[in-house]
Amino acid sequence: xxxxxxxxxxxxxxxxxxxxxxxxxxxxxxxxxxxxxxxxxxxxxxxxxxxxxxxxxxxxxxxxxxxxxxxxxxxxxxxxxxxxxxxxxxxxxxxxxxxxxxxxxxxxxxxxxxxxxxxxxxxxxxxxxxxxxxxxxxxxxxxxxxxxxxxxxxxxxxxxxxxxxxxxxxxxxxxxxxxxxxxxxxxxxxxxxxxxxxx
Amino acid sequence: xxxxxxxxxxxxxxxxxxxxxxxxxxxxxxxxxxxxxxxxxxxxxxxxxxxxxxxxxxxxxxxxxxxxxxxxxxxxxxxxxxxxxxxxxxxxxxxxxxxxxxxxxxxxxxxxxxxxxxxxxxxxxxxxxxxxxxxxxxxxxxxxxxxxxxxxxxxxxxxxxxxxxxxxxxxxxxxxxxxxxxxxxxxxxxxxxxxxxxx
Numbered sequence: 001x002x003x004x005x006x007x008x009x010x011x012x013x014x015x016x017x018x019x020x021x022x023x024x025x026x027x028x029x030x031x032x033x034x035x036x037x038x039x040x041x042x043x044x045x046x047x048x049x050x051x052x053x054x055x056x057x058x059x060x061x062x063x064x065x066x067x068x069x070x071x072x073x074x075x076x077x078x079x080x081x082x083x084x085x086x087x088x089x090x091x092x093x094x095x096x097x098x099x100x101x102x103x104x105x106x107x108x109x110x111x112x113x114x115x116x117x118x119x120x121x122x123x124x125x126x127x128x129x130x131x132x133x134x135x136x137x138x139x140x141x142x143x144x145x146x147x148x149x150x151x152x153x154x155x156x157x158x159x160x161x162x163x164x165x166x167x168x169x170x171x172x173x174x175x176x177x178x179x180x181x182x183x184x185x186x187x188x189x190x191x192x193x194x195x196x197x198x199x
Numbered sequence: 200x201x202x203x204x205x206x207x208x209x210x211x212x213x214x215x216x217x218x219x220x221x222x223x224x225x226x227x228x229x230x231x232x233x234x235x236x237x238x239x240x241x242x243x244x245x246x247x248x249x250x251x252x253x254x255x256x257x258x259x260x261x262x263x264x265x266x267x268x269x270x271x272x273x274x275x276x277x278x279x280x281x282x283x284x285x286x287x288x289x290x291x292x293x294x295x296x297x298x299x300x301x302x303x304x305x306x307x308x309x310x311x312x313x314x315x316x317x318x319x320x321x322x323x324x325x326x327x328x329x330x331x332x333x334x335x336x337x338x339x340x341x342x343x344x345x346x347x348x349x350x351x352x353x354x355x356x357x358x359x360x361x362x363x364x365x366x367x368x369x370x371x372x373x374x375x376x377x378x379x380x381x382x383x384x385x386x387x388x389x390x391x392x393x394x395x396x397x398x
Contacts, residue, residue, distance in 0.1 A: 199272055
């Protein structure tokens with residue numbers, strides 16, 4: 001069986017949101033599974049000196065325009081959140097905790113979290129909001145909220161982020177196909193060509 | 200007649216090189232001309248706080264990989280120059296000086312300058328090298344070399360760079376179609392879709 005594709009993303013990354021809406025369908029076309037790996041860009045940016053694109057002068061206003069335009073092209077609902085960027089430990093921990101129990105459900109929750117933040121302007125950095133989004137899909141909210149502060153769950157996310165940095169992940173989305181890295185939702189076309197035939 | 204497309208680029212920008220190889224053909228398909236506008240990213244980065252991508256930790260090694268891979272996909276000769284980035288006042292001034300006399304020739308020289316730098320590892324920041332590249336296409340080298348230090352030619356480039364910054368240009372390539380800005384060679388697909396039908 002072919003290797004799964006690694007899909008690294010931060011729940012606060014708008015281009016990650018765009019990629020999240022396409023990556024599974026794309027992979028499936030080529031008989032691949034996708035391992036979703038939420039990370040914390042804040043930890044990554046400490047090393048790369050990066051900044052969230054929309055906060056950089058000149059680039060910021062362009063980014064806002066580019067995001068809205070790209071979303072329309074992709075036919076995805078999108079509204080720049082009033083609070084941006086946000087810390088995403090709550091949704092990221094929630095993802096891993098759910099994924100370790102029910103991978104398909106975790107995928108649905110991830111998509112719903114992204115949509116809550118980037119289409120409905122809900123602040124998913126708040127564990128309550130993350131809990132509500134997950135609960136609507138059948139996750140036990142009380143159990144999840146408790147898990148978000150469980151040292152083992154915290155450690156799980158930390159390990160994932162460290163492993164991502166170790167691997168050279170520096171942005172979101174960051175997609176690895178058979179060891180080949182692709183950064184950015186605008187590399188999905190190259191990801192597809194790579195899946196078809198590496199060059 | 201439809202508006203020409205504005206194509207801003209720095210001669211030291213590898214993604215600008217990629218775009219330069221495609222932009223005219225793309226525009227022609229939709230009955231458009233292209234106004235080539237070399238700029239100096241150094242002046243822009245003073246405002247945006249930007250850095251050349253390949254010099255940033257982690258992103259740097261990814262960028263080198265991405266550039267080689269993208270070049271192969273585009274079937275363009277590419278070799279990361281041993282001196283990078285470089286100041287590009289010489290080739291940029293040369294471009295405007297030639298363009299004011301013979302636009303078609305300037306275009307050929309620009310393509311040759313990009314190729315000299317990114318395929319043949321020739322240091323086009325050196326006015327002698329820029330002169331040699333242009334001379335091979337029929338430009339009078341002595342006249343050109345003298346023009347590179349002409350205050351009017353210097354002023355011409357300065358004016359272009361200031362106008363670009365004023366317009367919000369912050370990177371290379373940066374392409375404007377009917378007032379709509381697109382940043383990056385990976386937005387050429389959106390440029391094409393915009394030319395076909397804005398959304």
